[in-house]
Amino acid sequence: MVKKDAIIIGAGPVGLFAVHQLGIKGLESVVIDNLDKAGGQCIELYPDKPIYDIPAVPECTGEELTKNLLEQIKPFKTDFFYNERVDEVRQDKDNWIVKTNNKNEFIAANIIIAGGVGSFEPRKLQLKEAEKFEEKSIFYAVKDKEKFKDKDISIFGGGDSALDWALELSKFSKITLIHRRDEFRGAPHTLSEIKRLEKDGKISIKTPCQLDSIEGDNNIKAITIKFDNEKTEKIKTDIILSFFGLIMKLGPIAEWGLNMDKKTIAVNSENFETNKKGIFAVGDICTYPGKLKLILSGFHEVALASVECFKRARPNEKYRFEFTTSSKNIQERLGKK
């Protein structure tokens, strides 16, 4: 089990800045996130959309903001655990123990939940029978291409993931690309490649239509799609790949005994502690009177929460407020002196 001063759940902008605010106070943290990289909603939902309300940054994209925050916290050499979801939180005297779905365990006096609207998970097919084929014949991501060789594959979706995988897998499998409308949204060269492969008979495109039913016992044998004009068509299919983006799920957080208000966690606005001593909630996931879901509010919240974290992690030391401009301690921690 790894001992730290704080465990941060969520590597979005607010989680990243929490590393900074703890770090300049000499506190070590670890960050856990269900995605495969830092940035949270900024990276997953709007990497290219400009943000105009980060103080002193007139304009930056979600991707730039994430990159800059990672640069800002570099001196603290923090460990990040990606692709892991916190499943369990339990108390151990004055500490908290956190366990992930990958069986990693951490212990710390503080947990900072910077979980946004929850962890990102693939948006699944709505058909009832889809569930039993999951990970056998239905996949929401391609991890090992070998599994998809010499098959009849039906790909659902109209965005980059659907198009890119249609191209890639068409090299060794028979692809049907199915979308609810005629337009696809992808890089121009990808789109022209798809059109070329359609002409060559390597990819079959079906629009505007949606999945109607699935046939098969253990594995899928065929699917039926329904066009907008109500016509249906049966397509021989071994594998369905579905790319409808990601959805945010609150997940196990709801079961940790925290005071919840719908999908948010109630905190006090002095130090953003929840009803459990040593568990803090910051950013989009917390709520208090007047709460605004802004990145800049999250930055303020972690600054205040980190003070209480210090008091809990160093009960025998006195907390001294310091400025980064003048504090030798802070500058040393930042590797500037």
Add this chain to the structure above:
Amino acid sequence: MPKITYIDNQEKSKTIEVENGLSVMEGAVQNNIPGIDADCGGSMACATCHVYVEEKWFDKLPKAEDGEVDMIDMAIEPKKNSRLSCQLIVSDELDGLIITTPSKQS
């Protein structure tokens, strides 16, 4: 104030007065209409505020921009009359608007 009727995923209908300038999504969230989560807070990035607009109203609405249509691709059971309620801004012209939330959403 314009009245908007929300038919929720339990087929209960609720008519609410929503202030001009708010989105149909905000009207729903403030009044706890089930099925409209608006996880991304109205930035056209999550499709959890997806609704069906009654046919006769659909054509009266300003057309969806590309970003909205792309996002509707990701929504649960999109139809021809699908919109994201965060992009529908309430005005006097929308007085009487009726929207339905998809049954499996949220």
